[in-house]
Amino acid sequence: MTKRSYFTTPIYYANGRPHIGHAYCSVLTDTFRRYHALFGYETHFLTGTDEHGQKVQKSAENAGVSPAEYVDKMSQAFRDLLPDLHVENDDFIRTTEPRHTEIVREALQSLYDKGDIYQNQYEGWYSERAERFWTEKDLVDQKCPETGGPVERVSEKNYFFRMSKYQPQLIEHLEKNRDWIVPASRWQEVRSFLENPLLDLSISRPKSRLSWGIPLPFDEDFVTYVWFDALLNYCSGIGLYRDDQRFQTWWPHANHFLGKDILTTHSVYWGTMLLALDLPLPKRLVTTGMWLIDNTKMSKSLGNVVDPLSLGDKYGAEVLRYFLMRDIVIGLDASFSEEAVVRRNNSDLANDLGNLLRRTITLVERGFDSKIPAPGPSGDEDAELEQLINAVPRVVEEHIMSHRLHDAIEQTMQVVRAMNRYIDHTAPFKVVKEDPARAGETLRHILEGLHVVANLLHPIMPEKMNELLSNLGCAGPVKTAQELHYGMLEAGTPIKAGPPLFPRLEFEAPPESEAPPKKAEKKAKPTPKPDPGDGMASFDDFLKLQLVTATIVTAEPIEGAEKLLKLTVDAGEESTRTVVAGIAKSYAPDDLPGTSIVLLANLQPRKIFGVLSQGMVLLAESDNRMVFVQPAEALPTGAKIR
Numbered sequence: 001m002t003k004r005s006y007f008t009t010p011i012y013y014a015n016g017r018p019h020i021g022h023a024y025c026s027v028l029t030d031t032f033r034r035y036h037a038l039f040g041y042e043t044h045f046l047t048g049t050d051e052h053g054q055k056v057q058k059s060a061e062n063a064g065v066s067p068a069e070y071v072d073k074m075s076q077a078f079r080d081l082l083p084d085l086h087v088e089n090d091d092f093i094r095t096t097e098p099r100h101t102e103i104v105r106e107a108l109q110s111l112y113d114k115g116d117i118y119q120n121q122y123e124g125w126y127s128e129r130a131e132r133f134w135t136e137k138d139l140v141d142q143k144c145p146e147t148g149g150p151v152e153r154v155s156e157k158n159y160f161f162r163m164s165k166y167q168p169q170l171i172e173h174l175e176k177n178r179d180w181i182v183p184a185s186r187w188q189e190v191r192s193f194l195e196n197p198l199l200d201l202s203i204s205r206p207k208s209r210l211s212w213g214i215p216l217p218f219d220e221d222f223v224t225y226v227w228f229d230a231l232l233n234y235c236s237g238i239g240l241y242r243d244d245q246r247f248q249t250w251w252p253h254a255n256h257f258l259g260k261d262i263l264t265t266h267s268v269y270w271g272t273m274l275l276a277l278d279l280p281l282p283k284r285l286v287t288t289g290m291w292l293i294d295n296t297k298m299s300k301s302l303g304n305v306v307d308p309l310s311l312g313d314k315y316g317a318e319v320l321r322y323f324l325m326r327d328i329v330i331g332l333d334a335s336f337s338e339e340a341v342v343r344r345n346n347s348d349l350a351n352d353l354g355n356l357l358r359r360t361i362t363l364v365e366r367g368f369d370s371k372i373p374a375p376g377p378s379g380d381e382d383a384e385l386e387q388l389i390n391a392v393p394r395v396v397e398e399h400i401m402s403h404r405l406h407d408a409i410e411q412t413m414q415v416v417r418a419m420n421r422y423i424d425h426t427a428p429f430k431v432v433k434e435d436p437a438r439a440g441e442t443l444r445h446i447l448e449g450l451h452v453v454a455n456l457l458h459p460i461m462p463e464k465m466n467e468l469l470s471n472l473g474c475a476g477p478v479k480t481a482q483e484l485h486y487g488m489l490e491a492g493t494p495i496k497a498g499p500p501l502f503p504r505l506e507f508e509a510p511p512e513s514e515a516p517p518k519k520a521e522k523k524a525k526p527t528p529k530p531d532p533g534d535g536m537a538s539f540d541d542f543l544k545l546q547l548v549t550a551t552i553v554t555a556e557p558i559e560g561a562e563k564l565l566k567l568t569v570d571a572g573e574e575s576t577r578t579v580v581a582g583i584a585k586s587y588a589p590d591d592l593p594g595t596s597i598v599l600l601a602n603l604q605p606r607k608i609f610g611v612l613s614q615g616m617v618l619l620a621e622s623d624n625r626m627v628f629v630q631p632a633e634a635l636p637t638g639a640k641i642r
């Protein structure tokens, strides 16, 4: 039976240019696609851009162009990045294309017809500036808690999808398919989320507020909520309602790759939508972590966004691909830095792999007329290496099928390191003088190993590995890993040294003025030892700080920022302040109103995750818990601390 895999990336918001996080998603999905092909699967790979909604409409307005013009440009930037990163997608879908919008409207109509979409009146406090509704208890002094601006009572018609109706079925699916979401910790997270009753999902936005969207087929005064529209790309892109054969070929084998920030939409919204549409759920949701810069999320306001194109230009697309696949564990966060890219290149690629190749080829050129030497009888050490080389394709396959990419790479690189030890130990460079045949056998072992390794790293670095294979006299990679084994090279085949495959790189720190704000420096001195030198604070320095007592009025999570809460605090001033604090892992928002705190009131305001933070809450850290610093007795708000 044909083995098949259908791979998707999230479709990228066309409201800005691609950054390294997007590049990671695309390269990771491409790498898995290539590995599956190597392990004998037929594959299909879809990516694209998510082009509707408020964010896009707003970015277009800011740029002074129409949304249509804006998304054309942004979508192209995402499309162009793919070949630059050696990503080979089969299709690229845009949610503004008729092949998608028509399907969304058909899906909506079918849900409406079966009663799974209903109309309801929604009432709440609408803030024009924040473009969203608040409940009564969210308001601060009857004002918008986010912007401090006015709010108006709005009663609005909206359409809701009966998400709640499908909750039991979704739970059943989760229970029966413990590997539906990987890693397992994310499965658990979704399972826990479903312990609470689901609300129905508002899937419409009145055109008066948002015009840039797909009109509802049963009420043209509304456009579709952007997530309801976007998620359907995974099906519209393979022919849902248009080409049943194509759809049936790929849909049962769908592997969605997505970031942990969009797991709820993919598991709960998408899961219930598919159940309502009588479609099977995707085979797997592979949830990835985030690349952080100096342990902080990338954001335009912090000025730390990393551009994958310029990095690719600087270090080479394939070195970047290797780094992105090697230095993170799927599902976990990791720190991105150019220094780490350089370090990884120099250790794994230049030293371990590149040097081994160069040494081996040079010896074959000198001692064996540039021809692959004949194999010979194996001693213990040779047999051990041969065994390792023969075993590694299966080991890698097992890791890949279990989404342990870092282990797959590590196991492959262990073979490279074993070969380095082997060449040092068997010393063909010396032996060649007294016993050329034996030296030839040794080199043959290494060439066989390099051949297997090149094929196994091919999904990560296709062009570099093609080069390596061509150095070994091979026309290209094997068709499937099934045929990959020790002994595939033919004695007498001419081999050739090309230019160094992975030149060593030097890391040049950017000039201070160009460097993004360095949190790493703060990290480097966590111990509170007084620095007898320049690190001492003068009394005047201390006097500059306005520390006051304050009380928390409201607390709420910040979308996309796991560790942060947005607080409004009363510091004894005319109006409250908004402060962002890294306490989400230590305190639940509902427990916070009324809590006394100490506030650094004259810290320069700073935008964090789109929220302007006007001060800093003092916290003590212990065992990864953040604990408020509080006055020992209850004091009025605004009391000075000296």
Ligand code: MSP
Binding pocket: 009, 010, 011, 012, 013, 020, 021, 022, 024, 025, 050, 230, 231, 232, 233, 257, 258, 259, 260, 261, 262, 289, 290, 291, 292, 298
């Ligand atoms: N448009 C939605 C997805 C709709 S899919 C039906 C979206 N787009 S996005 O452009 O904001 O994000 C796309 C992907 O990039 C997400 O999986 C997100 O997790 C990922 N990343 C964004 N920043 C990232 C990092 N810093 N690191 C790793 N991945 C990151 O969400």
